[in-house]
Amino acid sequence: MRQLIIIIFFFACSTESVKLDSTGHSSEIVIVSNASAENNEQIEKLEKLFSSEIYGLTRFEPQFKLLNVEESDFISIIRRHKNIIILTDKYPTKKVNNVWSKNQIVWYLDYNDINFNQKINEIFDDFYLQELKSYKAINHSNRNTKLSEFLSLKYGKQFTVTNNFIKAYDSDKVTIVTDNKSNNELIQHIVFFKSENPILSKNQLYMLTDSLSQRLLKGSKLGSHVKIENMYEPILYKGFYRGLWKLNKGFMGGPIIISNYNESEIITFGIIFAPNADKRSYIKKMEAILSFE
Numbered sequence: 001m002r003q004l005i006i007i008i009f010f011f012a013c014s015t016e017s018v019k020l021d022s023t024g025h026s027s028e029i030v031i032v033s034n035a036s037a038e039n040n041e042q043i044e045k046l047e048k049l050f051s052s053e054i055y056g057l058t059r060f061e062p063q064f065k066l067l068n069v070e071e072s073d074f075i076s077i078i079r080r081h082k083n084i085i086i087l088t089d090k091y092p093t094k095k096v097n098n099v100w101s102k103n104q105i106v107w108y109l110d111y112n113d114i115n116f117n118q119k120i121n122e123i124f125d126d127f128y129l130q131e132l133k134s135y136k137a138i139n140h141s142n143r144n145t146k147l148s149e150f151l152s153l154k155y156g157k158q159f160t161v162t163n164n165f166i167k168a169y170d171s172d173k174v175t176i177v178t179d180n181k182s183n184n185e186l187i188q189h190i191v192f193f194k195s196e197n198p199i200l201s202k203n204q205l206y207m208l209t210d211s212l213s214q215r216l217l218k219g220s221k222l223g224s225h226v227k228i229e230n231m232y233e234p235i236l237y238k239g240f241y242r243g244l245w246k247l248n249k250g251f252m253g254g255p256i257i258i259s260n261y262n263e264s265e266i267i268t269f270g271i272i273f274a275p276n277a278d279k280r281s282y283i284k285k286m287e288a289i290l291s292f293e
Contacts, residue, residue, distance in 0.1 A: 022082040022101040026131040027280065029064050030078060033087040034071040042111040043087065046120055050127075054280060055235055056242035056255045061280045064127065080104070083127055087111050093119050095126065105130060128238065135288035136160065151175060155192055155266050161289055165190070169216060176216060187273040188282065189217055189226075190289065195265045205241065206234070209258055209269050213245070217271070224249040226271060228256065240287065245271050255279055259290055 024030075029050060033043055051062040069078055079100040084107070091108040099106045107123050110116075144163045151159045154175065161177055165188070168178040173195075179188040191212055199205050210227050217226035227248050228234065234243030239259060246253040258269040270286045272279060 019098060019100070019102050020080060022080055022104040023077075024081040024083065025065075026082060026134040027065055027284075028067060028081070029083040029085060029127060030067045030069055030081045031085050031087070032069050032071055032074045039087055039111040042109075042116060045117065046085070046087070046109075049120055049124055054283065055237060056232075056244060056257070057279050057283075058244065058254065061278055063124075076100075083130075085109055085123065095123075131284065132288055132291060135284050136291070139285065139288050147177065151177075151192060155194060157261070157266060159192075159289060161190075162285070174212065174216065185274065185276055186282075188270065188286070190268065190270040190286070191216065193267040195267060198265055199260045199267060202236075202241070205258060205260055205267065208267065209256075212269075213271075214248075219247050219250045219252070221249055229253065234258065238287075239291065255283060257283065257286060257290070 031043070031046065033039060047066060047068075050064045051066055054061050054063055067081075082101075082103065083105050084099075086106065086108050088108055089110060089112055091110065093110045093113050094108050096106045096108065098104050105127070107126075109119065109123065113119050139160050139162050142162045143160050144165060147165065147167055148159055148161045150167070151161060164179045165177040166179075167175065168189075169176040173193060175192040177190045177192075179186065193208070193212060195208070199208065206228055213226040213228075215225075218224060219226075225248050226245050229244040229246045232244045234241040234256070236242075241258040243256055243258075244253060245256040252273055254271060254273045254275075256269060256271045258267070260267045268290050270290060272282045272286065274282060
């Protein structure tokens with residue numbers, strides 16, 4: 001009988017420690033709060049930041065998709081979500097991993113925190129970085145090994161390019177990889193360039209990007225080429241200059257992201273053309289490619 005009790009106790013303890021994989025997408029965040037009016041202002045600040053517009057897109061797309069849940073409705077299936085923020089006055093602001101499932105991030109956010117504005121920005125940055133890591137892992141599992149190794153060796157940084165890209169052009173200083181194999185509804189070009197000198201100013205970076213685009217990224221019509229849309233000035237955000245490109249003497253356009261890695265000699269920029277699709281996931285995948293390790 002004693003042996004049976006020990007076995008049952010051991011089994012119960014071992015099953016309690018088993019956690020299932022988290023659910024949901026890395027772009028989604030569950031926000032848990034109560035209906036109290038006293039934290040409405042904090043909830044609004046949180047929602048304004050996390051659902052703010054992604055800069056450099058032709059139409060509104062939010063940074064994150066928010067799923068608001070009342071504290072009383074925060075049941076087991078929702079608790080397994082990958083990303084959770086719990087607004088509370090019971091705990092200090094803190095991050096805890098894998099509370100109810102594996103590969104999960106849970107932030108307890110004290111809505112009385114005197115540094116509330118600072119804290120929500122820290123939490124935003126954390127989720128932003130974790131999503132980037134998630135896309136990097138996806139890219140790595142689907143990498144074009146030969147092309148990734150070629151780029152890393154040539155440009156001295158660890159780039160991971162996915163299988164949907166092929167090498168479209170290569171010279172001593174420039175390489176272009178392209179994703180245009182499936183159809184004309186999705187076109188992606190990434191340009192890698194090695195300058196003789198460090199790029200020290202934003203204007204210099206824009207001029208060089210435009211010069212490379214004009215010379216190398218041409219449209220089907222004579223004289224048409226890619227250029228930065230100068231009516232929509234790129235801004236620096238999370239390590240990339242973000243803006244729009246357009247086809248000179250044409251009707252195509254879309255987002256562009258540019259980086260020169262802390263004013264080094266290496267410049268990369270990527271353009272996306274996907275007129276009938278949301279651009280967020282393509283932007284994230286390209287960020288993951290161009291964020292070297």
